[in-house]
Amino acid sequence: MSETFTKSMARNIYYGGSLFFLLIFLGLTMHTTREMPKTDHRENITPSVVRGKALWEENNCVGCHTLIGEGAYFAPELGNVFYRRGGGDSAAFRGFLNGWMAAQPLNVPGRRQMPQFHLTEQQVNDLADFLEWTAKIEVNQWPPNIEG
Amino acid sequence: MNTLKYQSQSVAKPYFTFALILFVGQIIFGLIMGLQYVVGDFLAGAIPFNVARMVHTNLLIVWLLFGFMGAAYYLIPEEAETELYSPKLAMILFWVFAAAGTLTVLGYLLVPYSTLAHITGNEYFPTMGREFLEMPTITKGGVVVVALGFLFNVGMTILRGRKTVINLVMITGLIGLAVFFLFSFYNPSNLALDKLFWWWVVHLWVEGVWELIMGAMLAFILVKVTGVDREVIEKWLYVIIAMALISGILGTGHHFYWLSTPEYWQWIGSIFSAIEPLPFFAMMLYAFNMVNRRRREHPNKAAVLWALGCAVMAFLGAGVWGFLHTLSPVNYYTHGTQITAAHGHMAFYGAYAMIVLTMISYAMPKLRGIGEASTNKAQVLEMWGFWLMTVAMVFITLFLTGAGILQVWLQRLPETGQAMSFMETQDKVAIFYWMREVSGVIFMIGLVVYLLNFCIDRKKAASS
Numbered sequence: 056m057s058e059t060f061t062k063s064m065a066r067n068i069y070y071g072g073s074l075f076f077l078l079i080f081l082g083l084t085m086h087t088t089r090e091m092p093k094t095d096h097r098e099n100i101t102p103s104v105v106r107g108k109a110l111w112e113e114n115n116c117v118g119c120h121t122l123i124g125e126g127a128y129f130a131p132e133l134g135n136v137f138y139r140r141g142g143g144d145s146a147a148f149r150g151f152l153n154g155w156m157a158a159q160p161l162n163v164p165g166r167r168q169m170p171q172f173h174l175t176e177q178q179v180n181d182l183a184d185f186l187e188w189t190a191k192i193e194v195n196q197w198p199p200n201i202e203g
Numbered sequence: 204m205n206t207l208k209y210q211s212q213s214v215a216k217p218y219f220t221f222a223l224i225l226f227v228g229q230i231i232f233g234l235i236m237g238l239q240y241v242v243g244d245f246l247a248g249a250i251p252f253n254v255a256r257m258v259h260t261n262l263l264i265v266w267l268l269f270g271f272m273g274a275a276y277y278l279i280p281e282e283a284e285t286e287l288y289s290p291k292l293a294m295i296l297f298w299v300f301a302a303a304g305t306l307t308v309l310g311y312l313l314v315p316y317s318t319l320a321h322i323t324g325n326e327y328f329p330t331m332g333r334e335f336l337e338m339p340t341i342t343k344g345g346v347v348v349v350a351l352g353f354l355f356n357v358g359m360t361i362l363r364g365r366k367t368v369i370n371l372v373m374i375t376g377l378i379g380l381a382v383f384f385l386f387s388f389y390n391p392s393n394l395a396l397d398k399l400f401w402w403w404v405v406h407l408w409v410e411g412v413w414e415l416i417m418g419a420m421l422a423f424i425l426v427k428v429t430g431v432d433r434e435v436i437e438k439w440l441y442v443i444i445a446m447a448l449i450s451g452i453l454g455t456g457h458h459f460y461w462l463s464t465p466e467y468w469q470w471i472g473s474i475f476s477a478i479e480p481l482p483f484f485a486m487m488l489y490a491f492n493m494v495n496r497r498r499r500e501h502p503n504k505a506a507v508l509w510a511l512g513c514a515v516m517a518f519l520g521a522g523v524w525g526f527l528h529t530l531s532p533v534n535y536y537t538h539g540t541q542i543t544a545a546h547g548h549m550a551f552y553g554a555y556a557m558i559v560l561t562m563i564s565y566a567m568p569k570l571r572g573i574g575e576a577s578t579n580k581a582q583v584l585e586m587w588g589f590w591l592m593t594v595a596m597v598f599i600t601l602f603l604t605g606a607g608i609l610q611v612w613l614q615r616l617p618e619t620g621q622a623m624s625f626m627e628t629q630d631k632v633a634i635f636y637w638m639r640e641v642s643g644v645i646f647m648i649g650l651v652v653y654l655l656n657f658c659i660d661r662k663k664a665a666s667s
């Protein structure tokens with residue numbers, strides 16, 4: 056680099072630039088958290104959705120599945136499974152999920168296996184409610200199709 | 204022959220050694236998962252995929268943290284030109300962190316995750332069960348305690364001594380690492396908010412403050428092995444970290460595309476993250492430039508190879524593979540596919556695993572009392588390890604990218620009704636997973652060869 060560009064100029068760009076963009080980032084984050092209630096539908100977070108999220112976490116479901124595209128890539132996307140397997144109907148989805156969780160592991164030789172988590176019907180229903188609420192968050196039309 | 208400038212630098216040795224042990228563990232669990240990808244029921248009862256994944260990624264993060272801390276204990280006293288404030292504290296924290304880490308991994312492996320959550324009281328302060336942040340809340344607390352003690356120790360050392368640019372950038376990066384980790388304690392029941400701030404840990408680490416740590420470590424090594432004027436190297440360092448933070452902070456927006464967030468993130472995320480490859484490109488230019496302008500032939504050829512390799516692989520993994528899927532219209536189709544996994548692998552290996560291995564390569568001969576560099580024979584073995592691991596990682600990345608492109612083609616691009624299901628798609632691309640696994644085995648062989656280099660100079664180290 057040429058001699059006219061000095062170390063102290065570089066240092067000032069570093070301090071000034073970082074601080075400037077950090078402040079913008081903080082401002083935008085604040086604005087974003089104010090806008091989010093319009094699209095995340097937090098008004099529909101019932102106690103059972105809250106319990107469902109805790110179950111999702113305490114069984115580390117995200118260690119195999121993605122949820123809205125984040126997580127592991129070993130098993131199907133579950134952010135929209137409410138539509139894929141439940142057809143968008145709460146009762147149908149709860150029915151599906153109870154059957155599905157009870158049937159694990161499927162024990163098909165060579166097939167990727169989902170563990171048996173020994174959940175009660177109440178717990179599976181909570182999970183179903185959490186996944187239904189998740190499916191209804193507005194996330195800019197992602198995923199591209201129902202397969203997730 | 205003792206070539207340490209300050210005796211307290213020797214606390215770095217257990218940190219580096221333990222880091223390498225955890226690295227081996229990480230790769231073993233990677234291989235288990237790689238096999239489960241194609242032989243789904245392999246060990247499925249004993250080590251379910253999600254458990255193996257937690258072990259794989261958490262060991263990665265923890266061995267990198269051990270590596271960063273070891274690097275700090277090594278370079279900060281040398282830069283500050285003073286002994287470490289408290290070598291004793293450094294050793295106590297080593298054992299605390301090693302014990303907490305080992306217990307946590309044993310917890311993952313020995314009891315079901317829900318039981319671990321229950322035993323550790325996750326219901327009272329739920330932070331578990333989120334990708335990369337799976338460790339129990341008490342372990343997270345332990346990490347904070349260790350981090351505070353560590354920052355106090357190196358902070359006092361800097362305050363007491365010479366305040367070089369390298370030291371200031373290093374400590375800023377380390378403080379940033381600790382500060383952003385605090386967001387792992389924030390876990391609201393609103394998933395959208397949870398995700399928003401989860402990225403404050405994950406993204407602002409690897410595309411923010413960790414780049415400061417990497418830049419400082421690379422600068423330190425370049426000063427040492429090339430003998431180029433410190434002023435020049437420090438100027439570059441400022442330029443690189445300025446570019447890193449200016450692009451990387453708002454670049455966080457590339458994770459806010461599909462997250463119940465305002466539309467403007469599509470633009471901000473795309474534009475700023477498209478600039479993120481620049482600091483990595485600059486690091487590559489700078490490393491080669493400094494080595495070409497070197498004023499001395501450093502006897503540790505392996506360390507120079509690691510430094511150059513790290514700069515190239517970081518640029519490829521973070522810069523090129525990051526750019527590949529960072530623009531919002533592309534990310535719409537690639538989000539959460541094998542393309543993400545491909546990028547994650549090469550970026551983590553190229554930038555952070557390799558910078559730690561660079562530091563280890565430079566410091567270990569001195570820490571072991573061998574001298575400026577290991578013997579020629581040991582270096583040859585080390586360089587074999589370098590090439591085997593690095594080439595294997597290139598192939599892992601290429602195969603995962605192949606799998607990812609097909610996955611997008613079959614599962615994401617077609618309309619609902621025409622698109623193939625996830626599980627069916629996985630069957631179709633199995634050949635790529637097999638080839639990834641073969642590359643993984645080669646990576647493991649490379650790692651073993653690399654570790655063998657430490658055995659060659661054993662006698663010399665012992666007699667010193």
Ligand code: HEM
Nearest residue numbers: 127128129233234236237543544547548551552556643646
């Ligand atoms: C033998 C070599 C390796 C194999 C076979 C392997 C395999 C895997 C597998 C199967 C996953 C899970 C992907 C999924 O969620 O479906 C994974 C995740 C991951 N591995 Fe490895 N791995 C290896 C080496 C490494 C190395 C050397 C690094 C870094 C230095 C690394 C870093 C990661 C990271 C960061 C993730 C999480 C990726 C993401 O979330 O996108 N792995 N690995």
Ligand code: HEM
Nearest residue numbers: 409457476479521525526528529538539543547550551554
């Ligand atoms: C050394 C630096 C970097 C590391 C270690 C790294 C690592 C990772 C990892 C592990 C993930 C997966 C996170 C998850 O599990 O959901 C990820 C995602 C991503 N990274 Fe990086 N990254 C780095 C730099 C970059 C850069 C410079 C760019 C852009 C140019 C970039 C673009 C992305 C994008 C767009 C995603 C989201 C992928 C998706 O939508 O699924 N990364 N990165």
Ligand SMILES: [Fe+2]
Nearest residue numbers: 406410455457
């Ligand atoms: Fe990112």
